Each structure stands twice: as structure tokens, then as C-alpha cells.
Amino acid sequence: MEFKISKDFIARIEQYISENREQELQALLHDIHTADIAEIMEELDAGEASYIFHILDSEKTSEILLELDEEIREKILKNLSPKEIAEELDEMSTDDAADIIAELPADMKEEVIQELNDDEHAKDIVDLLRYDEDTAGGLMGKELVKVNENWNVLTCVKEMRVQAENVQRVHSIYVVDDEGRLKGRLSLKDLLVTSTKTPISEVYIKKVDFVKVTTPDVEVARIMQKYDLEAIPVIDELGRLVGRITIDDVVDVIKEEADKDYQLAAGISQDVEADDSILDLTKARLPWLVLALLGGFVTVKVLGIFEPAMQNHGELFFFTPLIAAMAGNVGVQSSAIIVQGLANNTLSGSLWNRLIKEVLLTLLNGLMLASILFLGSHFLLGRGYDIALTVSISLITVIVIASLIGTFMPLLLNKFKIDPALATGPFITTSNDICGILIYFSIAKMILGF
Amino acid sequence: MEFKISKDFIARIEQYISENREQELQALLHDIHTADIAEIMEELDAGEASYIFHILDSEKTSEILLELDEEIREKILKNLSPKEIAEELDEMSTDDAADIIAELPADMKEEVIQELNDDEHAKDIVDLLRYDEDTAGGLMGKELVKVNENWNVLTCVKEMRVQAENVQRVHSIYVVDDEGRLKGRLSLKDLLVTSTKTPISEVYIKKVDFVKVTTPDVEVARIMQKYDLEAIPVIDELGRLVGRITIDDVVDVIKEEADKDYQLAAGISQDVEADDSILDLTKARLPWLVLALLGGFVTVKVLGIFEPAMQNHGELFFFTPLIAAMAGNVGVQSSAIIVQGLANNTLSGSLWNRLIKEVLLTLLNGLMLASILFLGSHFLLGRGYDIALTVSISLITVIVIASLIGTFMPLLLNKFKIDPALATGPFITTSNDICGILIYFSIAKMILGF
Numbered sequence: 001m002e003f004k005i006s007k008d009f010i011a012r013i014e015q016y017i018s019e020n021r022e023q024e025l026q027a028l029l030h031d032i033h034t035a036d037i038a039e040i041m042e043e044l045d046a047g048e049a050s051y052i053f054h055i056l057d058s059e060k061t062s063e064i065l066l067e068l069d070e071e072i073r074e075k076i077l078k079n080l081s082p083k084e085i086a087e088e089l090d091e092m093s094t095d096d097a098a099d100i101i102a103e104l105p106a107d108m109k110e111e112v113i114q115e116l117n118d119d120e121h122a123k124d125i126v127d128l129l130r131y132d133e134d135t136a137g138g139l140m141g142k143e144l145v146k147v148n149e150n151w152n153v154l155t156c157v158k159e160m161r162v163q164a165e166n167v168q169r170v171h172s173i174y175v176v177d178d179e180g181r182l183k184g185r186l187s188l189k190d191l192l193v194t195s196t197k198t199p200i201s202e203v204y205i206k207k208v209d210f211v212k213v214t215t216p217d218v219e220v221a222r223i224m225q226k227y228d229l230e231a232i233p234v235i236d237e238l239g240r241l242v243g244r245i246t247i248d249d250v251v252d253v254i255k256e257e258a259d260k261d262y263q264l265a266a267g268i269s270q271d272v273e274a275d276d277s278i279l280d281l282t283k284a285r286l287p288w289l290v291l292a293l294l295g296g297f298v299t300v301k302v303l304g305i306f307e308p309a310m311q312n313h314g315e316l317f318f319f320t321p322l323i324a325a326m327a328g329n330v331g332v333q334s335s336a337i338i339v340q341g342l343a344n345n346t347l348s349g350s351l352w353n354r355l356i357k358e359v360l361l362t363l364l365n366g367l368m369l370a371s372i373l374f375l376g377s378h379f380l381l382g383r384g385y386d387i388a389l390t391v392s393i394s395l396i397t398v399i400v401i402a403s404l405i406g407t408f409m410p411l412l413l414n415k416f417k418i419d420p421a422l423a424t425g426p427f428i429t430t431s432n433d434i435c436g437i438l439i440y441f442s443i444a445k446m447i448l449g450f
Numbered sequence: 451m452e453f454k455i456s457k458d459f460i461a462r463i464e465q466y467i468s469e470n471r472e473q474e475l476q477a478l479l480h481d482i483h484t485a486d487i488a489e490i491m492e493e494l495d496a497g498e499a500s501y502i503f504h505i506l507d508s509e510k511t512s513e514i515l516l517e518l519d520e521e522i523r524e525k526i527l528k529n530l531s532p533k534e535i536a537e538e539l540d541e542m543s544t545d546d547a548a549d550i551i552a553e554l555p556a557d558m559k560e561e562v563i564q565e566l567n568d569d570e571h572a573k574d575i576v577d578l579l580r581y582d583e584d585t586a587g588g589l590m591g592k593e594l595v596k597v598n599e600n601w602n603v604l605t606c607v608k609e610m611r612v613q614a615e616n617v618q619r620v621h622s623i624y625v626v627d628d629e630g631r632l633k634g635r636l637s638l639k640d641l642l643v644t645s646t647k648t649p650i651s652e653v654y655i656k657k658v659d660f661v662k663v664t665t666p667d668v669e670v671a672r673i674m675q676k677y678d679l680e681a682i683p684v685i686d687e688l689g690r691l692v693g694r695i696t697i698d699d700v701v702d703v704i705k706e707e708a709d710k711d712y713q714l715a716a717g718i719s720q721d722v723e724a725d726d727s728i729l730d731l732t733k734a735r736l737p738w739l740v741l742a743l744l745g746g747f748v749t750v751k752v753l754g755i756f757e758p759a760m761q762n763h764g765e766l767f768f769f770t771p772l773i774a775a776m777a778g779n780v781g782v783q784s785s786a787i788i789v790q791g792l793a794n795n796t797l798s799g800s801l802w803n804r805l806i807k808e809v810l811l812t813l814l815n816g817l818m819l820a821s822i823l824f825l826g827s828h829f830l831l832g833r834g835y836d837i838a839l840t841v842s843i844s845l846i847t848v849i850v851i852a853s854l855i856g857t858f859m860p861l862l863l864n865k866f867k868i869d870p871a872l873a874t875g876p877f878i879t880t881s882n883d884i885c886g887i888l889i890y891f892s893i894a895k896m897i898l899g900f
């Protein structure tokens with residue numbers, strides 16, 4: 001049931017555009033979902049995309065604007081007048097409209113706001129603009145259905161009909177007092193099955209989950225997931241109901257947060273996509289590489305210290321990449337599992353138990369790996385028993401320490417309120433490279449003496 | 451507004467349990483959300499957790515069961531009779547109940563099903579059990595509100611009141627024909643604002659998104675995210691409406707999928723958590739480490755080939771971990787960005803454009819890194835210009851090739867329907883280690899001659 005964009009389809013659209021066949025294009029796009037039209041526009045060049053945008057009605061274009069990649073949206077908005085942009089925003093919900101305005105250049109913002117048609121809508125949007133985008137205030141929309149605790153069900157239903165006109169999806173009906181403070185909620189289901197004469201105060205549920213405008217967005221996501229909520233009301237400093245957040249907004253937050261952790265683990269420091277510009281991609285990737293390179297200098301320096309080993313035990317140097325890689329791999333595994341536990345809030349028990357468990361686990365893995373390495377070095381790679389023993393003992397030691405660093409580092413960062421995902425990726429592989437090589441040659445020196 | 455579990459609180463609960471103060475415990479837990487009670491139970495030992503479970507009423511315990519970690523849930527279910535389990539399931543929605551039954555040992559399943567009280571509920575649950583858990587059929591629930599296209603709004607509202615009794619949250623009202631085939635939907639909002647005499651056929655929306663019972667769960671998640679849906683109906687092979695999937699079920703799929711990619715990138719092969727047993731964690735981690743170790747053998751072998759270099763240019767060996775690490779880092783960055791693009795469906799354009807872009811990007815990064823390496827090797831590490839030049843040229847070559855492998859590998863895997871996330875992590879760092887070292891020493895041999 002999902003629409004699949006084919007190359008042929010894109011080619012046909014490009015042809016229609018070049019031949020200016022407006023009506024056929026409108027007919028072709030008529031039954032296609034706006035999310036799919038946005039994807040089609042991303043396959044076209046900026047001029048063609050703008051053409052399509054102009055032949056569709058504003059109900060569709062406002063949805064398309066929201067579905068587009070930021071980059072392409074920017075290009076299309078640039079070709080629109082403040083009045084035209086305002087027309088698009090009039091069709092949007094308050095939170096979406098506020099997000100679009102926040103992206104506009106400073107001088108455009110005010111002009112667009114003044115062109116907004118509906119005063120109530122404009123007021124709500126301006127209101128939303130003052131919240132930080134990473135907070136509940138930045139996520140919430142103003143569209144909600146609220147009733148006064150002093151009404152009865154009949155008044156309530158009448159009022160709701162009016163309010164529902166402006167609300168795309170009715171999630172919950174919130175109950176407030178005369179000062180607008182959140183008191184509880186009414187479920188739609190209760191409303192379907194309750195007689196119209198009942199006073200609201202008798203039917204509403206006094207227990208209601210809520211967040212404050214200043215609650216961080218990831219916290220909102222965690223709470224909604226944990227308590228399995230589809231919408232959550234937002235209150236201000238005085239306890240007044242000022243907005244609501246729906247689960248679809250939170251899905252984006254969850255996805256972004258998971259993507260960010262993944263990127264950090266891979267050594268990419270900003271929220272970039274494969275289709276971003278080379279400059280953006282460089283900015284996201286180069287800093288980590290420079291850090292890793294500087295770490296590499298240290299490994300060169302460390303190996304230099306052990307130069308005397310080259311005379312009688314040069315083969316030790318053949319094993320450095322192996323030892324370093326194993327240290328890196330074990331470190332990343334250990335840290336990843338902690339980072340994820342922290343992100344999902346599934347860590348329980350004390351730090352000591354965790355470290356002891358990690359050491360046991362790594363010793364178990366280490367013993368097996370060291371046995372393979374011992375046998376492999378001797379029989380497969382033809383090295384002497386002394387070398388085989390040296391590298392095997394070093395391997396166990398190195399990976400136990402690597403796993404301890406990997407476990408400890410994200411916990412430490414988290415303690416200091418730094419994103420623990422920073423600890424994975426190039427950061428941990430580099431520091432484990434250095435430690436690993438230092439330990440390896442120190443052990444070799446003790447066993448072989450050079 | 452979120453409840454925070456303190457150590458003191460846990461201590462108090464443990465004390466109450468040991469002193470058998472049932473009523474005080476009930477009072478203490480009365481106002482606490484079931485998700486929080488589940489978290490509290492995870493902090494206690496199995497006996498204490500069971501104690502708490504037994505003093506709460508079944509409305510709460512059924513919710514708690516769903517919130518608990520699988521491991522602890524298993525322990526608690528083991529202490530319950532089939533009849534007791536069935537009582538818990540009677541309180542659950544069909545999809546949740548089916549999930550719990552699927553976890554039970556084979557011999558228990560049938561006994562529990564026979565103890566279910568409500569025949570309709572039991573039939574629905576048994577129905578759900580036959581679907582694969584990774585499909586829309588496995589995700590969906592049977593609770594939905596459906597009306598016949600031949601009814602009018604009045605009949606509809608009456609019927610809905612009856613149906614709504616069994617439905618926790620009414621998302622959409624689905625419209626079916628006499629054969630039960632999905633025809634369209636009615637929005638709750640429309641229902642609020644439409645007169646009761648209108649025939650359904652005049653008000654319902656004929657365009658409705660849906661998935662089939664066999665659609666994979668990740669596909670369902672992608673569609674619901676893309677089209678911004680809070681619920682989606684599920685149809686069987688004959689087009690009949692058989693269930694619905696809500697966004698909260700899909701949030702779990704999205705989260706799990708993102709977590710899985712992250713774990714693969716970190717070299718962890720199963721869905722494990724920090725609190726899983728050492729054996730489970732070993733099974734998830736050891737295979738990758740063995741793979742990396744075997745790759746390490748190859749690097750030892752490769753370095754052995756270049757042993758003659760040791761005589762006059764032994765310092766080359768000091769740089770191997772640096773070169774290998776840089777190859778690994780660049781490879782992981784390149785592959786991660788492709789893996790994420792594939793997962794989020796944000797890749798557009800041709801393969802060639804992508805490879806060319808990646809090469810340009812890496813050349814840009816490579817030139818800067820090579821300059822730093824050249825200057826650093828000479829001035830910081832005191833190496834001659836010949837060595838500095840050799841390692842710098844090698845670095846550019848190695849990371850360009852590493853980035854190409856990193857870009858190409860996930861795309862290739864994806865083509866063959868293998869999870870592209872496999873390409874990141876130890877797999878790519880190991881293969882890049884080998885390639886990197888081989889290229890490095892080959893270039894060194896050409897420049898320095900040994």
C-alpha cells in the first residue's frame with residue numbers, strides 16, 4: 001500500500017514540467033500522499049521542485065513543506081514572499097508553524113508573522129517561539145481540547161465541538177480550573193459512554209501525567225515511552241495548561257537521539273546525513289580523525305621507547321596491530337553496552353558489581369581468545385613458544401583493562417553530565433590503542449628481557 | 451512529575467516485606483504507576499518481587515507483568531498456576547496477552563488458554579498466536595471499533611458505545627462492507643461534528659492507509675512514521691480487516707531497530723542488555739572478537755612479509771598502529787553514514803555520485819591529516835623527511851581506500867538483503883586494518899626500497 005517512486009515516474013514528471021503540462025501534472029499527483037510528493041521533489045532539482053510546489057493547493061503544500069528535507073525547504077521558502085509563507089503557516093498546526101518560522105532568517109520572521117491571517121493562531125505561534133527547541137515547550141503544540149471542571153457533560157460536548165474544529169486529532173480532553181490550572185483529564189471513551197447531564201467534576205480522572213515547559217525533550221520522550229502515553233499535557237511555572245505533546249513528535253526525538261548515539265559511536269560528531277554537503281560532512285568527521293591522529297602520534301612515541309626490542313625480538317612489532325585492535329574492539333563493546341543501558345535507563349545495581357561482572361566476562365572471553373592466539377601464533381604463524389606466550393598473556397591483560405576503561409568511562413562522563421556516547425568510537429579505540437601497546441611491550445620486556 | 455526510586459524507598463519496601471506488613475505496603479504502592487512498581491520490583495530479589503505481585507489487585511498486576519524485564523517476568527510467571535496466569539491475561543489487550551503466551555513453555559500455553567474466561571478474548575488471542583512476531587500480524591491487536599458502510603451515524607454511535615467498552619483507546623473508526631473488507635475510516639472528530647441522521651457512506655473517508663498481516667514490522671514502523679499515523683489497520687489476504695497497530699507498539703520496534711544497529715556497530719551481535727547473564731553477553735560478544743582475532747593473524751602475516759624493512763627502516767613499524775587505526779576510523783565513519791541513510795531511507799541519487807562524493811570528502815580530510823602527519827612525524831617525532839613523506843602518502847591512500855570500502859560494503863550487503871549494519875564495527879575495522887597495512891608497506895617499499 002506504500003507508494004514506490006520509480007525512475008520512470010520521475011522521468012515522466014520531469015518531462016511534464018519541461019513541457020509545462022500543468023493539468024496533467026496535477027492529475028498525476030492528485031492521489032499521491034504529501035510525504036511521497038516530498039520524496040519526489042527531493043529527486044528533482046530546485047527549479048523543478050518549486051514548479052511542483054506552485055501548482056498544488058496550499059492545503060497540500062503546507063504538508064509537503066513539513067515533510068521536506070531542511071535543505072530543500074530552505075530553497076523553496078527563499079522563492080516565496082512573506083505573504084505566501086504566511087499562507088502556508090495558516091494551514092499548519094502551531095508547533096509545526098513555529099518550527100518553520102524558527103528556521104527563517106531573522107529579518108523574514110517578523111514580516112511573516114505580521115502576514116498571518118488568524119490572530120489567535122498567530123498569538124499561539126509567537127508564544128511557542130520563545131521556548132528552547134530542546135524542551136517540552138519547544139515540542140508542544142497549542143491545539144488541545146480543554147474543559148472547565150465546573151461545567152457539565154452537555155456544556156462540555158458543545159464546547160468541544162467548537163474546539164475540535166481547530167484540532168486535528170483529539171487525544172484527551174483536559175480539565176482545568178477557573179485559573180486555567182490543569183486538574184485532570186476526561187477520556188474520549190468515557191465521554192462516549194456517559195450521560196450528558198453528569199457534571200464534569202464527577203467523571204474526570206484526577207490523576208494526570210504532565211511535564212513542565214522546561215522539561216528536556218529526551219526526558220519527555222522517556223516519560224511518554226515509560227508510561228505508554230499518546231499525548232501529554234504541558235504546564236507552565238504556575239501550573240497552567242499551556243500545550244500538549246503528541247507521540248508522533250516524540251517519535252522523532254527518540255529516533256534522533258538513537259541516531260546521534262550511533263553517530264558518536266562511529267566518530268561523527270554532528271547530526272549529518274549522507275546527502276549533506278561535503279563541508280558539513282567534513283566538519284562532522286574531521287575533528288574525530290585529528291583526535292585519532294594525535295593519539296596515533298602517542299602510539300608511535302610509545303613504540304619508539306621499545307626500539308631496543310627490535311634487535312632480538314623484532315617479530316613483537318608484527319603483533320602490535322593485533323593487540324591494539326583487540327583492545328579497541330573490547331573497549332567499544334564494553335562501552336556500547338553501558339551507553340545503551342544509560343540511554344534506556346536499564347542499568348541497575350552498584351558500580352562495583354558492574355565492574356566485577358565486566359572483568360569476569362572479559363576474563364572468560366580473554367581466556368578463549370588467548371588460547372586461540374597461543375595456538376595460532378605457534379602453529380599457524382610459526383612463532384616460538386616464548387613469543388606465543390608473551391602475546392597471549394599480553395592479550396588477556398590488555399583486554400581486561402580495555403573493558404574496564406570501556407565500562408568506567410561512560411559511567412564517569414554520565415556522572416559529570418557529559419553525553420556518555422562520547423566515550424565510544426574513536427575516543428575509546430585511540431586511548432585503548434595507547435594503553436594496549438604500552439602494556440603489551442611492558443609485559444614482553446618482563447618476559448623476554450630486552 | 452516522574453516518580454524517582456530512591457535507595458531509602460527500596461529499603462523501606464524490603465523492610466515491610468520482611469515484616470509482612472501487607473497493608474502498609476499496599477498503601478505505599480497505591481498511588482505509584484505500574485511502570486514504576488515494575489522498576490521497583492527489578493531492584494528486589496525474586497521472592498520479594500513475587501510478594502509484592504501477590505498483594506496487588508489483578509488490574510495492576512497485569513500491567514506490571516507487561517512492564518517487567520522478560521527475565522523477571524519469567525520468574526514470576528513460574529510461581530503462578532495456569533488459572534492465575536489466565537486471570538492476568540483476561541485483563542490485558544489481545545496483543546499483549548498473545549505476547550505473554552508466546553513466552554510461556556509449550557506445555558503451559560494450552561493450559562493457560564483453556565483457563566481464559568472470556569471466549570471472545572480467548573479466540574482473538576489464539577488467532578494472534580499464529581502470526582510471526584516480526585510481522586504486522588504479530589504486532590497488531592484485535593481491539594478496534596468498526597462500523598458497516600450501510601449503517602447511519604446513529605446506529606454507528608450505538609454500536610460504537612458497545613465496542614468501545616472493550617477498547618482502551620479509540621484511534622479511528624474503521625468502515626467495512628458486509629464481508630468485513632476494509633473500505634475506509636471515520637475520524638472521531640467528524641463524528642463529533644456530524645448530525646446523527648447522516649448515512650455512513652456519505653461521511654466516511656475512502657482513502658485509508660493499511661498494511662497486510664505479512665508486512666514486516668520494520669516496514670510497518672517506516673510507513674507509520676512516514677505518513678505520521680497513530681494507528682494503522684491490518685488486513686488479511688482477502689482484504690478483510692483483522693486488527694490494528696498503534697504507534698506505541700511501533701515506538702518499541704523503532705527503538706529496538708536503532709539499538710540493534712548501534713550494537714552491531716559496536717560488535718555485539720544479539721539484542722542484549724547490560725543486565726543480562728554473563729553467558730548471554732559472551733555469546734553476543736565473543737564471535738566478533740574471534741573474527742577480529744583471526745583478522746589480526748592476517749595482519750601479523752602481512753607484517754612478516756615486510757620483515758626485511760626492519761633492518762634499515764625499523765621505524766616504519768612504529769607507524770603501523772597509527773595507519774591501521776586511521777583506516778579503521780575512516781571506514782567506520784563512511785559505513786555508518788550509509789547504514790543510517792539506508793535505515794532511514796534518506797539515500798537518493800546514484801551509486802557513482804555517492805562514491806565520487808565520498809572520495810572527494812576523504813581526499814579533503816586526507817590532505818589535512820597527511821599534512822599534520824608529515825609535520826608531526828618530522829618535528830614532533832623527530833623522523834627523517836623520507837619517513838615523514840612515506841607515512842603521509844600512505845595515510846592518504848589508505849584512508850581513501852578505507853572510505854571506499856566503508857561506503858561500498860553496506861550498499862553491497864543491502865543489495866543482497868543482508869543487514870547493512872553488519873558492515874560496521876569489527877568487520878570493517880579488521881578488513882581495513884589488513885588492507886591499510888598492506889598498502890602502507892607496499893608504498894613504503896616503493897619509496898624507500900628494501
